[in-house]
Amino acid sequence: MIDVQHITKRYGDRTAIERVTFSVNTGEVLAFLGPNGAGKTTTMRILTCFMPATEGTATVAGFDCNEQPQEVKARIGYLPETPPIYQELTVSEYLTFVGRLKGMKGATLRERMPLVIEQVSLGDVRHRLIANLSRGYRQRVGLAQALLHDPPVLILDEPTVGLDPKQIIEIRELIKSLAGSHTVILSTHILPEATAVCQRVVIINEGRIVAVDTPEHLSARLRQSEKISLTVKTPPPDFADRLRGIPGIISVFAPENGGAYLVECALGRDLRDDIARFVVTGGWGLLELKTISMTLEDVFLRLTQHEEGMGERAGGDASQEARA
Amino acid sequence: MTPAQAIVAKELRSAFTSPIIYVVGAVFLVIFGVLSYIAVVNAGSQAIRLMQIQGMAAKINLNDLVFRPTFYSTAIILLLVLPVLTMRVFAEERKMKTFELLMTSPVSINHIVAGKFVAVFLIYLGMLVLTGVVPVVLAMFNSFDWAPVFTGYLGLLLMGALFLAVGVFASAVTENQIVAEFLSFGILLSVWLMGAMGAILGDTTAGNAISYFAFIEHYDRLVRGLVHTKDLVYFACGVLFMLFLTHRVVESQRWK
Numbered sequence: 001m002i003d004v005q006h007i008t009k010r011y012g013d014r015t016a017i018e019r020v021t022f023s024v025n026t027g028e029v030l031a032f033l034g035p036n037g038a039g040k041t042t043t044m045r046i047l048t049c050f051m052p053a054t055e056g057t058a059t060v061a062g063f064d065c066n067e068q069p070q071e072v073k074a075r076i077g078y079l080p081e082t083p084p085i086y087q088e089l090t091v092s093e094y095l096t097f098v099g100r101l102k103g104m105k106g107a108t109l110r111e112r113m114p115l116v117i118e119q120v121s122l123g124d125v126r127h128r129l130i131a132n133l134s135r136g137y138r139q140r141v142g143l144a145q146a147l148l149h150d151p152p153v154l155i156l157d158e159p160t161v162g163l164d165p166k167q168i169i170e171i172r173e174l175i176k177s178l179a180g181s182h183t184v185i186l187s188t189h190i191l192p193e194a195t196a197v198c199q200r201v202v203i204i205n206e207g208r209i210v211a212v213d214t215p216e217h218l219s220a221r222l223r224q225s226e227k228i229s230l231t232v233k234t235p236p237p238d239f240a241d242r243l244r245g246i247p248g249i250i251s252v253f254a255p256e257n258g259g260a261y262l263v264e265c266a267l268g269r270d271l272r273d274d275i276a277r278f279v280v281t282g283g284w285g286l287l288e289l290k291t292i293s294m295t296l297e298d299v300f301l302r303l304t305q306h307e308e309g310m311g312e313r314a315g316g317d318a319s320q321e322a323r324a
Numbered sequence: 325m326t327p328a329q330a331i332v333a334k335e336l337r338s339a340f341t342s343p344i345i346y347v348v349g350a351v352f353l354v355i356f357g358v359l360s361y362i363a364v365v366n367a368g369s370q371a372i373r374l375m376q377i378q379g380m381a382a383k384i385n386l387n388d389l390v391f392r393p394t395f396y397s398t399a400i401i402l403l404l405v406l407p408v409l410t411m412r413v414f415a416e417e418r419k420m421k422t423f424e425l426l427m428t429s430p431v432s433i434n435h436i437v438a439g440k441f442v443a444v445f446l447i448y449l450g451m452l453v454l455t456g457v458v459p460v461v462l463a464m465f466n467s468f469d470w471a472p473v474f475t476g477y478l479g480l481l482l483m484g485a486l487f488l489a490v491g492v493f494a495s496a497v498t499e500n501q502i503v504a505e506f507l508s509f510g511i512l513l514s515v516w517l518m519g520a521m522g523a524i525l526g527d528t529t530a531g532n533a534i535s536y537f538a539f540i541e542h543y544d545r546l547v548r549g550l551v552h553t554k555d556l557v558y559f560a561c562g563v564l565f566m567l568f569l570t571h572r573v574v575e576s577q578r579w580k
Contacts (some may be wrong), residue, residue, distance in 0.1 A: 048428040049579045074430040084425035086334070088341040100330030101429045145425070 001005040001026040001183040007056030009042050016042040019056070024200075026152075029179045031194035034204035040187040041081055041205070044155050047185070048078045060153055063229035074103065075253065077151040079159055083142025087131035091122055091141055094130060095148060102149040112148060119174060120144045127240060135162040136254060154178065156186040160193060162324065172197050193302055203303050210303045218299045227292040228263040230275060233285025235261075243280075246274050260288065327431040331439030334414070339447055344408060349451055352405050360458045360555070363390040368546045371377050378532050381386035386468035387549075391459070395547045398455075399540070401518065402484055407508040409447060410491025411501045413440045418499035437492070441507065441563075444488050452480060477514035482534070487512055489566035494528030496573040503513045515539060 002024040009016045017039035017099050024030045032040045046053045047060060047067040057064060063071040066076070092113065099109040110203045117123055125133055130141060137183055142282045146154055159166045175197050178184055188194055194201050195215045203218075213217060232239065240254040240261065249271045253262040265271045272289055297301040325333070339345045367389035374384075417423040426436055459473050487508075494508035495501075515538060522535030535541050540554040 008538070045424075050424055050427050070430045073428055076426045076428065078424075080421065080424045080428075082421040084420075084422040086338060086422060088338050089334070093337065097330055097334045098425070098429075100325050101426070101431055103327055106325070254507055270467070293353050 001028075001062060002185065004043070004047070005057050005061045007043070007046060007053040007058055009039075009051070010054045011047060015207055019211055020204070020207075021056075022202055022209060022212055024183055024185060026183055027180045029184040029186070029198045031198035031201045032185060032204060033189075033191065033201055034187075036189075038204045039207040040204060041157055042207075043155050044078070044185070044187065047077055048155055049073055051229075052247060074149075074289070075151050075153055075166050076272070077109055077146035077149065077154045079142045079146040079154075079156045081157045083138050084145065085141055086129045087226070088129065090129055091117075091126045091133075091144075094141065095144060097285065098145045099148055104149055104227055112150060118143045121170065136167050137293060139163055140167070140171075143174075148317060152182060154182050154184045154186075154228065156184065159186055160188070162189065168193075181250060200225055203300060205303065207257050211299075224263045226267060226269065226271075228265065229273060229274065229290050229292055230261040230263055230279075231288040235284055236282070239284070243275070243278070246271065248274070262292075280307075326435075328435035328439045328442075328462065329429075329546065330543070332443045333435060335440060335443030336446065344412070345447060347560055348405055349454075351456055352401060352451055355401050356394070356398060356455045356542045357458070359401075360390065360394045361436050363393045364462070366393075366481045384466075386462060386466055387472050388551070390462065390470075391450070392547055394458075398480060399483060399543060402480070402487055403509065403512050406448065406484060406487040407491045407494070407505045410444050410508060411468055411490055411495055411505040413444060413492055413497040414570075415499050415501045418577075419501075423577070433574050434570050437496075437574060438566055441489060441492050441567060441570075444492065446487055448484050448488060450483070452477065469549075472547070475549050475551055476547045478551070479543045479561065482546070482556070483543050485568070486539065486559050489563045489570075491507070493566045493570045498568045 004020060004022050006019045006021050008018050020039070020043060022030075032041050032043065040273065042051075045051050047058055048063065049065050049072050052066055056163055058068070060072045061075050063075070065072050069184050075298070082220075086097075086162070089097065095116070096109065099112070105113070105243070117126055118145050122137070122140055122144060125137055128162045130138060133141065139159070143156070145157060155177075163171060172193065175184060177188065186197070200212065200213060201215055201218060202209060236242070243249060243252045243263065248263045248266050248271050250266060252264070255261060261273065263271075270291075276286060276289055279289075292296065367384055369386040389495065390523040395466075398430040414423075417426065456477075457527075459470075462468065463470075490511050491504075491508040494511065497507065498504050518534050519538030522531045522533075522538060525531030525534065536558070542547060542558045545552055545555055
């Protein structure tokens with residue numbers, strides 16, 4: 001649905017993005033992850049034909065962003081970083097204007113408006129001036145604007161910024177419900193959001209794509225060992241040393257004043273069974289035993305801080321830095 | 325409703341929610357009223373003087389004594405008033421980041437520029453229609469030739485359109501409304517002064533060419549009741565040229 005080939009954007013001497021290549025399949029939800037100034041907004045602006053790329057080609061639904069911008073624009077719903085709202089209009093006046101701007105006919109507009117207002121729960125404020133709305137509502141007006149003409153492609157620049165936790169969950173549910181029928185690209189800082197909503201994640205740093213994969217694969221790829229957290233009720237003093245005796249265990253970090261032991265095992269081996277038997281046989285009281293998967297936070301920080309470290313470096317250093 | 329019509333409607337809606345239009349409209353109408361009142365009083369005292377000299381009731385010519393001076397002074401008022409009317413059209417969109425919505429909608433830049441221009445033009449047209457009270461009231465008390473009044477209004481309309489086109493252009497150049505206002509005022513005043521520059525050079529090719537660019541020569545003929553094609557062409561070309569420049573400026577924002 002969306003195909004980006006080697007796009008580069010330069011502002012004078014400064015290169016905002018360099019040779020960015022990725023594609024999004026129809027019905028997929030893709031997250032753009034990256035620190036501030038990484039080039040997320042620039043990439044989105046190129047895809048929405050707001051600005052042309054210096055080099056490279058981007059196509060949306062088979063139309064080139066440079067050659068047929070009108071065709072591309074008609075198929076995209078775009079929520080910019082700042083919601084493009086006119087404060088002097090009421091919500092319904094604003095949405096009517098946007099609908100007309102997108103070339104919607106009166107009948108379709110009358111049909112879509114209540115649906116979209118319902119989708120982003122704006123019903124209570126539809127006749128209020130946008131100037132008097134809170135930030136959360138304005139963000140939702142922006143989202144309604146992007147959804148209004150029912151475009152096959154949605155490009156959302158940080159759609160959940162400024163919303164309270166309940167609204168964030170609502171919007172995430174909304175985006176999830178759009179998947180399948182719509183192709184969605186969203187950028188975010190909030191990493192759990194990417195895991196919760198998206199099928200694939202593009203991590204971008206300093207204008208370059210660092211990784212493209214599913215959230216699960218990304219964390220699996222960067223994990224050099226299996227980590228297990230173990231809580232025991234009454235461990236003997238030499239418990240950690242005894243634990244190291246189990247074949248396959250690489251290291252055991254003992255807690256300082258009670259708490260969970262962190263057990264590191266060789267990659268690809270699930271030793272939970274052995275550990276459980278070991279603890280139970282000893283009669284020390286097994287309270288908790290679970291594997292720890294690398295979170296997207298760890299992956300993100302590893303990739304954006306230690307680009308060269310993919311695969312080769314010893315596991316866990318970046319993730320521990322993150323916790324420190 | 326096409327996207328361009330939607331832009332016109334939205335612009336009018338926005339304009340009437342802002343206090344600017346009420347202040348500008350009120351100031352313009354009050355000044356127009358005062359100017360025509362002064363012209364009428366002057367015409368009256370001249371008539372009395374004529375009566376004393378000639379000893380009989382003089383037929384005063386309202387076209388020469390009232391409408392022409394009023395039209396000339398109104399042109400100067402427009403120079404001050406119209407830039408205020410146009411300053412927000414593009415500058416505000418860019419400041420409020422709504423420009424991104426316009427530019428990512430399937431609307432051509434031509435339609436955006438035309439929509440914005442038509443909206444301010446309609447507001448200006450409304451202001452001119454309200455000034456029509458003055459000739460209507462005068463017509464109740466005296467008779468005068470309506471034709472030069474209409475051509476005078478045509479002159480105001482055309483010259484105003486050109487001022488507005490310059491203002492729309494200035495607004496597209498910057499995202500600061502004050503800068504936009506002052507820039508359009510500066511451009512208009514400079515072009516206005518070109519008329520004086522042309523007059524200094526006199527009846528030479530250069531002098532005539534420079535005078536031709538100034539508004540006043542073309543406006544003057546219309547106020548005197550002369551409708552020449554070259555004046556109509558001048559204003560039409562001026563408006564189209566400024567809107568073309570606006571289009572280029574708006575387009576160029578994408579490349580920055």
